[in-house]
Amino acid sequence: MIVAGIDVGGKNVHIVIMDDGKVLAKGMAASGIKKAESTTDLYNDLLKQAGLTRDKVQTVVATGSSGSRATFANGFIPDVAADARAMAKMYPNVRTVIDVGAEEGRAIKVDPEGNIKDFAINEKCAAGTGTFVEAMSRALEVPVEDMAKISLQSVQAPTMNAQCAVFGESEVVSLIHQKIEKKDIARAVHDAIAGRIGSLARIVGVEKDVAAVGGMALNAGFVDSLKRDLGVDVIVPADPGFVGAYGAAYAAAASVTAEQEVKKKVLEKAQPKEGK
Amino acid sequence: MAEEKKVEYWRWPETNWINPDIDWKKGQLITAGVDVGSVSTQAVVMVDGELYAYGNTRTGSDSPDSAWRGMNFALEKSDMKVDNIDYTIGTGYGRVNVPMAQKTITEISCHARGANFMYGPEARTVMDMGGQDCKAISFDDRGKVLSFLMNDKCAAGTGRGMEVFANLIQVPVWEIGARSFQIEKEPPMISSTCVVFAKSEVVSLLEEGKPENEIMAAYTSAMAHRIMELLNRLGVKEKFVITGGIAKNEGVVKRLEKELGMKTAELKWANPRYIERGYPFDPQLAGGIGAALFGNALIKMGKAKSAHKA
Numbered sequence: 001m002i003v004a005g006i007d008v009g010g011k012n013v014h015i016v017i018m019d020d021g022k023v024l025a026k027g028m029a030a031s032g033i034k035k036a037e038s039t040t041d042l043y044n045d046l047l048k049q050a051g052l053t054r055d056k057v058q059t060v061v062a063t064g065s066s067g068s069r070a071t072f073a074n075g076f077i078p079d080v081a082a083d084a085r086a087m088a089k090m091y092p093n094v095r096t097v098i099d100v101g102a103e104e105g106r107a108i109k110v111d112p113e114g115n116i117k118d119f120a121i122n123e124k125c126a127a128g129t130g131t132f133v134e135a136m137s138r139a140l141e142v143p144v145e146d147m148a149k150i151s152l153q154s155v156q157a158p159t160m161n162a163q164c165a166v167f168g169e170s171e172v173v174s175l176i177h178q179k180i181e182k183k184d185i186a187r188a189v190h191d192a193i194a195g196r197i198g199s200l201a202r203i204v205g206v207e208k209d210v211a212a213v214g215g216m217a218l219n220a221g222f223v224d225s226l227k228r229d230l231g232v233d234v235i236v237p238a239d240p241g242f243v244g245a246y247g248a249a250y251a252a253a254a255s256v257t258a259e260q261e262v263k264k265k266v267l268e269k270a271q272p273k274e275g276k
Numbered sequence: 277m278a279e280e281k282k283v284e285y286w287r288w289p290e291t292n293w294i295n296p297d298i299d300w301k302k303g304q305l306i307t308a309g310v311d312v313g314s315v316s317t318q319a320v321v322m323v324d325g326e327l328y329a330y331g332n333t334r335t336g337s338d339s340p341d342s343a344w345r346g347m348n349f350a351l352e353k354s355d356m357k358v359d360n361i362d363y364t365i366g367t368g369y370g371r372v373n374v375p376m377a378q379k380t381i382t383e384i385s386c387h388a389r390g391a392n393f394m395y396g397p398e399a400r401t402v403m404d405m406g407g408q409d410c411k412a413i414s415f416d417d418r419g420k421v422l423s424f425l426m427n428d429k430c431a432a433g434t435g436r437g438m439e440v441f442a443n444l445i446q447v448p449v450w451e452i453g454a455r456s457f458q459i460e461k462e463p464p465m466i467s468s469t470c471v472v473f474a475k476s477e478v479v480s481l482l483e484e485g486k487p488e489n490e491i492m493a494a495y496t497s498a499m500a501h502r503i504m505e506l507l508n509r510l511g512v513k514e515k516f517v518i519t520g521g522i523a524k525n526e527g528v529v530k531r532l533e534k535e536l537g538m539k540t541a542e543l544k545w546a547n548p549r550y551i552e553r554g555y556p557f558d559p560q561l562a563g564g565i566g567a568a569l570f571g572n573a574l575i576k577m578g579k580a581k582s583a584h585k586a
Contacts (some may be wrong), residue, residue, distance in 0.1 A: 010476075033483050164471075166431035167471070174338075
């Protein structure tokens with residue numbers, strides 16, 4: 001049974017195509033301003049890569065803040081549900097999922113079956129999202145990919161006072177003027193965002209195991225700050241950015257299974273009748 | 277090849293002024309207020325409680341420098357020296373870094389006092405819309421603060437947010453207000469609260485080909501809405517006045533009036549003589565004026581001594 005999961009986020013699209021749990025193709029692309037087009041393009045590319053045509057895919061489920069732009073999807077699930085489902089499959093011991101994307105941050109309490117017990121979301125303020133680190137890296141004149149590397153070299157960081165990404169940029173500039181080393185400022189930036197995410201996680205309650213997913217989980221500097229803020233170890237799955245897409249794909253597979261079961265039951269019930 | 281000059285759309289013009297009707301040498305008491313904000317600095321010099329000189333400048337990276345720059349700019353066309361000033365009070369975000377000040381007073385008190393002087397004793401609520409924060413202050417007929425609320429955590433609803441927007445849309449910040457009314461129909465407001473997210477939203481609107489003026493309307497009405505949240509919590513009493521840089525942005529002010537169902541005070545002096553003589557009115561001066569007036573009062577009450585008179 002071939003299914004696809006599509007996660008259209010604020011910045012990137014992630015797509016996974018699976019056959020009975022085996023990955024046939026996966027990929028990501030910048031979602032850009034024309035999110036519907038970039039989503040369709042990436043999907044077509046991946047189908048080609050896997051040697052498939054659209055009709056071979058039984059069900060497509062979309063998720064993410066702009067999941068509705070995946071116009072060809074058969075269904076949609078919220079991103080918190082996608083995360084919960086993916087975790088139940090990948091790391092059933094995880095009770096708290098922290099998902100930080102480009103424009104949203106979420107903390108989700110999940111059970112081993114992939115049900116959501118509680119969640120908290122920040123989608124209003126850039127300070128608790130990947131955008132914050134990006135903006136600070138610009139002010140710091142350090143490529144965003146290098147932020148993790150340099151911040152991990154730091155052993156001591158100043159505390160950022162600004163809670164707002166706009167004010168944070170000015171603060172980073174003034175820290176540079178104060179001759180604070182860039183690596184220490186990078187660590188301060190990660191501490192700041194980890195502080196925001198930590199507060200979000202404490203709203204739902206931090207219960208072990210804790211996993212970090214979403215694009216920001218690729219930033220080891222942030223994960224390090226998050227561990228310190230929460231005071232617990234944080235698991236980072238192999239493809240943290242793809243967790244939402246995996247969750248959507250698992251949901252697609254489950255819906256096909258459920259549909260088949262319903263059909264089977266209907267047939268079972270119908271057969272004796274026909275027999276009479 | 278001619279080098280293209282980089283336009284800085286947020287860079288509002290600096291201003292200074294000297295009162296031609298006052299001979300400061302005949303004055304009894306010269307006091308000054310230096311309001312070092314996060315974005316702008318105002319130095320106001322008053323002679324016997326009358327406005328004598330002001331300088332309105334941008335704050336640099338260093339507060340003491342900015343205070344000096346503001347003060348020197350205020351006195352640029354006067355033969356008065358800083359040493360001639362009896363008492364100086366620092367206020368604003370950078371008030372502890374005003375080298376020529378003998379005392380500091382919070383900008384909350386100074387704005388209320390300044391608004392009372394500028395807009396008259398009927399003023400009861402002032403919304404100070406500064407560079408990095410906004411404050412709603414309620415006060416009495418003598419300019420004494422009764423209560424206040426402020427937002428200094430988030431750039432949404434602040435002058436800094438407007439500057440970021442001006443830079444993005446590439447329209448000088450002082451033109452945004454007027455242009456936001458050159459539209460056919462009032463558009464829905466920008467839905468993002470966060471300035472960073474609002475930027476992405478503005479970029480998508482530009483990509484969609486929405487007219488610039490309409491986007492300015494959408495942004496200014498979002499800002500007005502944002503300020504409303506603070507005002508609703510404080511409770512607004514008339515006369516309602518706006519101080520700070522955003523007071524000059526009619527796009528925000530008129531939309532705020534509409535949402536509030538209340539007029540804001542006109543940008544003019546309560547003192548008829550000041551109007552008659554054509555003294556320039558700048559809502560950014562409230563903090564500096566308030567500080568200078570506090571200095572005057574302190575010395576008169578004998579609670580402070582002149583810095584140079586024995």
